[in-house]
Amino acid sequence: MQTAPGTTAVITGAASGIGLALAQRAAADGMNVVLADVDEAGLDEAARSLDGAPDGGVLTVRCDVSDPDAVEALAVGAYERFGSVELLCNNAGVGGGGTVAELSRKDWEWVLGVNLWGVIHGVTSFLPRMLDSGGPAHVVNTASMAGFFATAGMAPYAVSKFGVVALSESMRAELAGTPVGISVLCPGWVSTRIHESERNRPAELTVERPSRPEELRDMIRQVIESGLPPSSVADGVFAAVQADRFWIFTHPEMVRATAARQEEVLAALDDLH
Secondary structure (H helix, E strand, O other): OOOOOOOEEEEEOOOOHHHHHHHHHHHHOOOEEEEEEOOHHHHHHHHHOOOOOOOOOEEEEEOOOOOHHHHHHHHHHHHHHHOOOOEEEEOOOOOOOEOOOOOOHHHHHHHHHHHOHHHHHHHHHHHHHHHHHOOOEEEEEEOOHHHOOOOOOEHHHHHHHHHHHHHHHHHHHHHOOOOEEEEEEEOOOEOOOHHHHHHHOOHHHOOOOOOOOHHHHHHHHHHHHOOEOHHHHHHHHHHHHHHOOOEEEOOHHHHHHHHHHHHHHHHHHHOOO
């Protein structure tokens, strides 16, 4: 699919980070851009940063992707405004951590609601419309390298990202032979505000617990802030969309590290004999 003037991109989590970079890249290509996020102030600022979009070609929508009705309204609004959607980036995501023993149901509901159900809701509302249009289109689902191996203290996040990878692989099989392509973005460390996700956590899903030690918070912040610039990730995404590539990686060394997990799985077969 070519990201050309006159086509339309819908991007969730578009107020900052990778989502904002995707929106800026879409605008630079002359696309109409629909920015969706729960952060209304951030959306307004993001919209002002777009250069290249046609006059009247930017729409901002406050949207909680964990709410299927809100995502359906997003789809209705995008199609009413622009008539078609050629690129859907299911990108909204939150962090969240803690050991499995200390996590509450609210912790799970929040992370899975945004990271996994948000992608599912996006696919449910947009994909049938994209297929019905009959023209070239593409879906990008944002997963993570955490969709390949899990670490301590990140169970909900890893579960959500494993799920996005699985969903995307199923979509690849189902969309073969159609004009709609599918990619799954699996970034490593990227300089975003994901470590500040709690700022957008709904009050009804908030849990009071002791905060992480300041040293740990600083370490996490430094690692994330030293990551890739979101703009380079966006460039990689658009190159993959235009080339119809399924896998989108940002950190080759982390991809290679997944081989150790596969070797462990294969080694377990030896125990069967």
